[in-house]
Amino acid sequence: xxxxxxxxxxxxxxxxxxxxxxxxxxxxxxxxxxxxxxxxxxxxxxxxxxxxxxxxxxxxxxxxxxxxxxxxxxxxxxxxxxxxxxxxxxxxxxxxxxxxxxxxxxxxxxxxxxxxxxxxxxxxxxxxxxxxxxxxxxxxxxxxxxxxxxxxxxxxxxxxxxxxxxxxxxxxxxxxxxxxxxxxxxxxxxxxxxxxxxxxxxxxxxxxxxxxxxxxxxxxxxxxxxxxxxxxxxxxxxxxxxxxxxxxxxxxxxxxxxxxxxxxxxxxxxxxxxxxxxxxxxxxxxxxxxxxxxxxxxxxxxxxxxxxxxxxxxxxxxxxxxxxxxxxxxxxxxxxxxxxxxxxxxxxxxxxxxxxxxxxxxxxxxxxxxxxxxxxxxxxxxxxxxxxxxxxxxxxxxxxxxxxxxxxxxxxxxxxxxxx
Amino acid sequence: xxxxxxxxxxxxxxxxxxxxxxxxxxxxxxxxxxxxxxxxxxxxxxxxxxxxxxxxxxxxxxxxxxxxxxxxxxxxxxxxxxxxxxxxxxxxxxxxxxxxxxxxxxxxxxxxxxxxxxxxxxxxxxxxxxxxx
Numbered sequence: 001x002x003x004x005x006x007x008x009x010x011x012x013x014x015x016x017x018x019x020x021x022x023x024x025x026x027x028x029x030x031x032x033x034x035x036x037x038x039x040x041x042x043x044x045x046x047x048x049x050x051x052x053x054x055x056x057x058x059x060x061x062x063x064x065x066x067x068x069x070x071x072x073x074x075x076x077x078x079x080x081x082x083x084x085x086x087x088x089x090x091x092x093x094x095x096x097x098x099x100x101x102x103x104x105x106x107x108x109x110x111x112x113x114x115x116x117x118x119x120x121x122x123x124x125x126x127x128x129x130x131x132x133x134x135x136x137x138x139x140x141x142x143x144x145x146x147x148x149x150x151x152x153x154x155x156x157x158x159x160x161x162x163x164x165x166x167x168x169x170x171x172x173x174x175x176x177x178x179x180x181x182x183x184x185x186x187x188x189x190x191x192x193x194x195x196x197x198x199x200x201x202x203x204x205x206x207x208x209x210x211x212x213x214x215x216x217x218x219x220x221x222x223x224x225x226x227x228x229x230x231x232x233x234x235x236x237x238x239x240x241x242x243x244x245x246x247x248x249x250x251x252x253x254x255x256x257x258x259x260x261x262x263x264x265x266x267x268x269x270x271x272x273x274x275x276x277x278x279x280x281x282x283x284x285x286x287x288x289x290x291x292x293x294x295x296x297x298x299x300x301x302x303x304x305x306x307x308x309x310x311x312x313x314x315x316x317x318x319x320x321x322x323x324x325x326x327x328x329x330x331x332x333x334x335x336x337x338x339x340x341x342x343x344x345x346x347x348x349x350x351x352x353x354x355x356x357x358x359x360x361x362x363x364x365x366x367x368x369x370x371x372x373x374x375x376x377x378x379x380x381x382x383x384x385x386x387x388x389x390x391x392x393x394x395x396x397x398x399x400x401x402x403x404x405x406x407x408x409x410x411x412x413x414x415x416x417x418x419x420x
Numbered sequence: 421x422x423x424x425x426x427x428x429x430x431x432x433x434x435x436x437x438x439x440x441x442x443x444x445x446x447x448x449x450x451x452x453x454x455x456x457x458x459x460x461x462x463x464x465x466x467x468x469x470x471x472x473x474x475x476x477x478x479x480x481x482x483x484x485x486x487x488x489x490x491x492x493x494x495x496x497x498x499x500x501x502x503x504x505x506x507x508x509x510x511x512x513x514x515x516x517x518x519x520x521x522x523x524x525x526x527x528x529x530x531x532x533x534x535x536x537x538x539x540x541x542x543x544x545x546x547x548x549x550x551x552x553x
Contacts, residue, residue, distance in 0.1 A: 393440065410439050411448075414443060
């Protein structure tokens with residue numbers, strides 16, 4: 001036993017270990033749902049015991065043993081017949097076969113496990129909210145209570161969501177192994193999408209009552225970092241990681257004391273995290289130089305350009321405009337057109353930006369969306385058309401579903417009116 | 421006792437005379453007041469939940485059609501003079517305390533810092549069966 005570690009260190013260790021414990025237990029018991037429950041119980045037991053008794057020498061082995069014992073107990077309780085078979089088998093398994101040697105705490109097999117687990121949790125049969133919840137629990141090692149708290153739903157609701165997700169996976173018959181090469185690219189992109197959504201949830205909710213909620217953005221970065229470690233040659237994995245790091249670097253500057261939104265061009269850039277920016281910029285530069293550019297890499301490159309501008313007027317808008325243009329060609333997404341229009345406005349003037357927005361009124365995906373009104377308000381403000389700007393800001397305020405955003409847009413309208 | 425406090429906003433003029441048309445300082449004062457009230461309720465151990473609802477333009481009324489599927493119409497009832505803007509759920513000692521909190525919320529500062537006198541509907545949240553001894 002080592003010295004008494006802090007709860008914080010233990011929490012981190014447990015989250016790191018969660019997927020490395022779950023993998024072997026699933027393989028041994030061939031039941032993802034039951035194994036996942038048992039590992040969760042083992043993690044909770046460790047979180048209770050380790051701060052008092054110290055971290056065992058082989059923490060991963062400890063967790064596997066506790067989880068395996070719970071499963072064995074359960075099987076015993078389930079069936080007397082199976083008890084005779086499994087008792088011997090399990091004792092052996094728990095003691096020898098599935099406990100890793102302390103000399104190899106994180107070998108290649110464990111990395112594969114984490115990846116296979118991510119593929120399972122982000123299985124296409126699941127709804128996105130289910131995939132997110134399952135990923136955070138099975139791979140992220142968060143407790144159901146923590147996840148429920150992060151998404152502001154009752155714990156029982158979250159527990160049910162997770163258990164339904166697991167039974168869907170069971171029904172789908174997905175085997176616990178690496179998907180084949182052909183399927184793999186598709187599955188990686190599903191994983192990245194789920195990680196992106198977790199990050200976004202964390203980022204959006206970082207307004208206001210963040211302190212009461214698990215740090216989802218940080219968790220998303222940690223998991224994406226793990227994927228990047230396992231798939232270092234995948235440009236989009238690196239791109240997503242860089243995008244998250246570069247966006248999160250501005251976190252401290254993006255809200256005011258009352259949780260109000262501070263837009264990029266008004267942020268106090270001295271509050272940006274310089275180390276994070278250096279890391280993100282290095283990562284995306286390295287990745288872009290290798291070719292095969294994808295949407296996450298382009299978004300990271302744009303974030304890097306913003307982050308590298310010491311003052312807002314130093315922003316390299318022509319470069320950002322070119323990147324959004326490229327992004328627009330890659331994916332038909334009206335939100336990209338919106339951002340592109342802002343960049344065009346910065347380079348060629350607000351009238352040119354407004355012109356770029358016109359086709360969006362015919363696009364059912366975004367016509368009437370508050371963000372279209374918000375951008376129009378912004379660009380009309382730049383052209384000096386005050387009344388039009390106010391009308392669009394108010395229209396956007398009436399349609400947004402985010403309280404801080406509504407406050408921000410109402411305030412924009414009010415300030416314009418007051419400046420008359 | 422749990423109560424739901426429902427904050428109603430006038431349907432007419434909410435776009436032309438809504439919060440976005442106030443001077444910036446008044447908007448700020450209003451937002452700070454509401455945040456302060458929630459903080460106060462949390463501090464008193466009386467806060468259960470508070471949510472603002474998105475604008476009424478996208479509100480819809482759904483009824484089951486004959487085959488049980490959704491039949492969606494614009495809503496809430498266009499003839500209604502007010503719409504539900506948000507709600508609190510509080511857990512308090514008695515009805516009087518709920519009324520006192522509702523009065524505080526109702527007096528939120530509006531344009532020019534003048535108390536708005538927002539209509540707040542108070543409804544008791546039903547609970548489990550009472551103990552009969």
